[in-house]
Amino acid sequence: xxxxxxxxxxxxxxxxxxxxxxxxxxxxxxxxxxxxxxxxxxxxxxxxxxxxxxxxxxxxx
Amino acid sequence: xxxxxxxxxxxxxxxxxxxxxxxxxxxxxxxxxxxxxxxxxxxxxxxxxxxxxxxxxxxxxxxxxxxxxxxxxxxxxxxxxxxxxxxxxxxxxxxxxxxxxxxxxxxxxxxxxxxxxxxxxxxxxxxxxxxxxxxxxx
Numbered sequence: 522x523x524x525x526x527x528x529x530x531x532x533x534x535x536x537x538x539x540x541x542x543x544x545x546x547x548x549x550x551x552x553x554x555x556x557x558x559x560x561x562x563x564x565x566x567x568x569x570x571x572x573x574x575x576x577x578x579x580x581x582x
Numbered sequence: 583x584x585x586x587x588x589x590x591x592x593x594x595x596x597x598x599x600x601x602x603x604x605x606x607x608x609x610x611x612x613x614x615x616x617x618x619x620x621x622x623x624x625x626x627x628x629x630x631x632x633x634x635x636x637x638x639x640x641x642x643x644x645x646x647x648x649x650x651x652x653x654x655x656x657x658x659x660x661x662x663x664x665x666x667x668x669x670x671x672x673x674x675x676x677x678x679x680x681x682x683x684x685x686x687x688x689x690x691x692x693x694x695x696x697x698x699x700x701x702x703x704x705x706x707x708x709x710x711x712x713x714x715x716x717x718x719x720x
Contacts, residue, residue, distance in 0.1 A: 522680065532640070532692040536676075536717070539633040539676065543703040546622050547710040550720060565693035 530570075537566030597697025599715040606711040608669040610704050613711030626707045634671045634700035643684035646677065661694075666699035667708075 527535070545559020588645055590677030606613025645661030648654070684694070693697050713719040 524638060524641065525636060525693075527640065527689060527692065529688060529692075532689070532696075535636060536633075536692070536696065538630045540699060540703065542625055542629040543706060548704045550678050 533570050534567075537563055537570065541566060583669040591681065592665050594716040599712050602711040602715045606708040607704065610669065610671070610700075610707060613708060614714070616715050617711060619714065626703075630668070630700050630704050630707070631671065633669050633696050633703065637693045637696030637700060637713065638680060640693030640696065641682050641685065641690045642695070642697045643690065644672075644681040644697065661698055663699040664705075667705045672701070677712060696714070 526554045541559045541563035542564045547554045549558050601680035602613035602616045605616050609615075609627070612632035614623035614626060643659050643667050648658045656683070682714075686692070687712045710719070
């Protein structure tokens, strides 16, 4: 079986992407709402990703 | 003194939702496909399957229902149920011997999380299929 090597950022980015698609599809009632909610979730994931990354960088000095 | 009587919604008959939920468990998005929501079915199928396959390619570990202290039991049983929720993806992986033991490393760790999350996302899809089948949602 082939092996996949991803950086922290790549893995977290893909995780955010797939999770946002599913959350967008299953939560809202119209396609427009789904698209907006999926994009919102993706934005939140990325904001948390960058926020925590900076927090860890600053925490480590 | 006014008393509040909570009105319970009648439970929908099992024949109404069993097929979409079971097919949705076995094949991600299958329940939506059965309910003629093809676009959403395709998105769920691709997202959950790709997430699961990426988890496998990253050499993520599958959980086994093992008992230990409280935290170990919760993690192992919870992880096992989440893995099992991926349906046929999990069944094929374990039957064909692609389930791997836990190893140290950030890529493997992400892989394990991808595998667990793929199962959890399929649970959300099953709940959505249930709501559509019972008429609670369009």
